[in-house]
Amino acid sequence: MAEPALGVAGLVKSFGALKATDGVDLQLNAGEIHALIGPNGAGKSTLIGQIAGTLRPDRGEIRLYGRDVTHLDASGRSRLGVARTFQVSSLVDEFSALRNVMLAVQGRSRTSYRFIRNVMNDRTLVDPAREALDRVGLSKRADVPASELSHGERRQLEIAVALALGPKVFLLDEPMAGMGPDGSRALTGFLHRLREEAPILLVEHDMDAVFALADRVSVLVYGRVVASGTVDEIRNDPVVREAYLGEPAA
């Protein structure tokens, strides 16, 4: 069997007495969407932070297509093909939407130490950036500063930035948050196709989206994976129903 796109093994992260990540094992295979669900405070964003490299785990190992990346920082992992979106949109606010995506194109091509050419006249940056904006339906807002975009548009821009990185793995931290029903539905359709480009680890509270999209679901509670399986298995798991989905066991 081929190496998984992303392999997390025995991951532990404590903040003082709180074990935010408590021995997590997780795999993301090529071509799939693996959803990570769990109540607030379960440690989902902490886990994403460790996989993206912004947080250092206390123990355990993270592999990207078989390669140990545990010791790399966020920029190093990004260069190896990890693209993440943030739970709270994290953009370069003074830059236009287009320039935010251009920055991702630049990061991907590792050409940040060029001092002469004006970026706005540089089609090798502008063209791929426009294409990514087009794909998320943000073309008309290309020249608007990120700080002046609506909440939903900022979520879309986060996705466009991740697309422009041309990654090998997507880490999407609650992409639907605050999007509204129409936005969520559109994004669901979009992510459904996106898995062909690269597998997606999806943290999401919107259960309709999760059940529509996920090939596999893992349930995180108090930093532990309490259940993992297909959508149907998770739906019918009595432990999950009681602990998380808020329904009494039938």
Next chain:
Amino acid sequence: MGASMPVSREAVVSLTLILALLAGALIAQASGETFYVTLATRIAILALAATGLNLALGLGGLVSFGHAAFFGIGGYACGILAIHAYNGEPMILGLPGTQTMPVIWLAALVASGLVAVAIGALSLRTSGVYFIMITLAFAQMIYYFAISWPAYGGEDGLSIFVRDNFPGVNTLKPLPFFLICFALLAAGLFFFGLVRDSRFGAALQAARQNPVRVAALGMAPFRIRLVAFVLSAMMTGVAGALYVDLNRFVSPSMLSWQMSGELIVLVVLGGTGRLAGPLAGAALYVLFEFLLGGMTERWQFFLGLILLLVVLFARGGVVGLLAGRARHG
């Protein structure tokens, strides 16, 4: 959309300020008032030093409170090379001194750049108040080193007697020397504009606003800032060399924290991150010093008052008032 790219208001303001400086010096020369040429030269040199700082402070958000170190190192590079050439004594390693400006500038560039690598590599691991304090501490170390170094005048400083020369130019006359300084200022501003609009500038300005995002895009904010810090220091270093040639004198005061503060004031007064900000700031500062300094010894009180007004009511500085808010494509 018009058929042609509109020229931004900021570009017009920048060009006007640059040409005004040139015109001022030429008019002063034509009317025989060479003192004003010297005043314009002082503006050009301080503007160049502050443009260097503007790279780090304005684009990168790096509030260096130690840029006097680079200004002074450039100054001492000039003074030491010139005095050895004058006396005909070799320096350490048997190297000869020189009174040729381009060689001196190169030495100032290299010396301030190397020191900036060391200071930057350590201080850029911190941020905020800690960064301010560490850059200050490094500059103070170099200041006290200069004071306690008798070979080059110690506390009294070092006079170089004759202004250094530039091939084909009589640097002893005020106007040619002004033109040299003006040309370097123009080159410095041009370089600043290039960097600001380049890929590097994009990464640097993004790292100021959101370093976590920049790292998530595969770029290392620390390295980007370090390169910017070194470039910034080199430009300020060359200005320091010119400053010594203007005054024919270098002393530890060029390395003092007051000098570092002055450079920050020039940038903030003129407009942080704006192309012509340091030039506007330097012009205002020097003219204030001259006009009010003739009337009262407390001219800096009034400068402080203006600075207060700028910080409170005109965040974009003088250039912000003239050209409106900065736009990022």
